[in-house]
Amino acid sequence: MAKNKSTGYKGPYGYQKQKEREQRTCIRFKCSLTNTIFDVLQKRPGWIEVKDEGEWDFYWCDVGWLRENFDHTYMDDHVRICHFRNHYELTRKNYMVKNLKRYRKQIEREFGKLEASKCDFFPKTFELPSEYHLFVEEFKKNPGITWIMKPVARSQGKGIFLFRKLKDIMDWKKDGNKSDDLREETQIENYVAQRYIENPYLIGGRKFDLRVYVLVTSYVPLKAWLYRDGFARFSNTRFTLNSIDDQYIHLTNVAVQKTAPDYDPEKGCKWQIQRLRQYLTAKHGPETVENIFRDIDNIFIKSLQSVQKVIINDKHCFELYGYDILIDEDFKPWLLEVNASPSLTASSQEDYELKCHLLEDMLHVVDMEGRLTGKEKHIGGFDLMWNDGQVCRDDGSMEIKGNTSFVANTYLGCLNDRKKQLKQLFKSLNLQKKVLVY
Structure with missing residues (x-):
């Protein structure tokens, strides 16, 4: 790949940085998808697509390419790709829970039970078949409640089912008497068994969850941005626990709901957040509502901190996560899962515009063009929520909960005045550029 290293400011007036910005006139990109991200990349001024083995500066790759090629690919300093090498520590359901459990124990040892309770935002979960016997112990403590089974590495609702009887998951019973060879021959897919949230908050009698976007540009130090827009995904059928086999009641994935016989593609099943x-x-x-969204902010920060020491940080990598959050009738938000490849396929014109704006602003934050100073707190619809520590809101608001003070530092679901913000941002940067040249 062409040498184009960004070495930062040199000297008090930043002449070298300015020179590098002027030289970077063309960004070469590759993209493994043909949906909204490809449209956004194609329309971005100064960006050109390269194919096959052509040299690239920015690659929107799939996780398969990352697994097979990352360790064998030389990348100049300025090059960026859209995943961290071991992103699965947060985005595989079993690893996410393992890391959250470990992190909670660490917090309890260091700061006590009250602080550790801030990590109690994921349902009780067991990996099967490896934790089958632990799961059975827990299952017998609360007979009759509903559990949900999820494959650890699939998405879009594939392979998910609900159950209340152990006989329904006998295939995942670990048999310690089998030989290693026989277990290898009969190996089945790993799942997590998770306590089902039986009291979801309902709107119009229907269950929903939230899809929210978090952008991480570094784990060392941790730097994370939250996008103001997102959406609530509704089930197509009114909620009831009397029928646990109906996926149109219990699964909110659009890929599932759009197959319902009475699904209306014009109406869809989404609300903007x-x-x-x-x-x-x-x-x-x-x-x-402030309390709900403050608790959702806590989920983002604590989940990222839980993997901060295990994610392989690399200056070439960033990650746009899709968080799935469910709110119960007591206004408690629960983390269901985190997606490394959130769907970028649009289900409506409104959905297309939201995702295009999200991706445009993501590219502004990643800043391949080298236009930013690194001190920005707002870029388009993204708000910086963590930068090696909490980021204060513009009004400096501080709230108190128990003995702990915290900053309400994000604007999830608030007005997204991205166009106005970007206009002001780049006007300010152009003024700074003129001052530097002067």
Whole structure:
């Protein structure tokens, strides 16, 4: 790949950095997808697509390419790819829970049970078949409750089912009497058995969860951005626990819901998150909603911190995560899973625009063009929520919960004035550029 190293400011006036910005006139990209991300990359000024074995500066790759090629590919300093090498520590369901459990124990040892309780945002979970006997012990403590089985590495609702009887998961019973060879021959896919949230908050009698986007540009130090837009994904059928076999009741994945016989593609099954926030505020008041979204912010930070020491940080890598959050009727948010490759295929024109704006702003943050100073707190619809520590909101607001103070530092579901923000940002950067040249 062509040499194009970004070495940072040299000297008080940053002449070298300015020179490098002027020289970087063309960004060569590769893309493994043909949906919204490809459209955004194609339309970005100064970016050109390269194919096959051509040299590239930016690669929107799939995780398969990463696994097979990352360790054998030389990359100049300025090159960027869209995944961290072991992203699966957070995005595989079993690894995510393992890391969260470990992190919670660490917090309890160092800071006590009260602080550790801030990590209690994921349902009780066991990996099968390896933790089958531990699961059975827990299962027998609460007979009759509902559990959900999920394959650890699949997405879009594939392979998921609910159960209340042990006989329904006998295939995952670990048989310690089998020989290693026989176990290898009869090996089945790993799943997690997770306690099902039986009391979800309902709107119009229907279950929903949130899809929220978090962008991590570094793990050492941890630097994370939260996008203001996102959406609530609704089930197509009214919620009931009387029928646990109906996926249209219990799974909110669009890939599942759009196959329902009475699905209306014009109406869809999504709300923008701003609409949800307005609905909750009108019904329950602003204080309740602030508490909900503050607790959701906590989920993002604690989950990223849980993998901070195990993710292989690399200056070439960034990650756009898709978080799935469910709110129960007690207004408690639960982390269901984190996606390394959140769907970028649009289900409507509104969905297309949201995802295009998200990706455009993501590229502004990644800043292949070298236009930013590194001190920005807002870029388009992204707000910096963690930069080796909490990032204060512009109004400096501080809230108190128990004996712990915290900063409400994000604007999830608030007005996304991205166009106005970008206009002001780049106007300010152009003024700084003129001052440097002067």
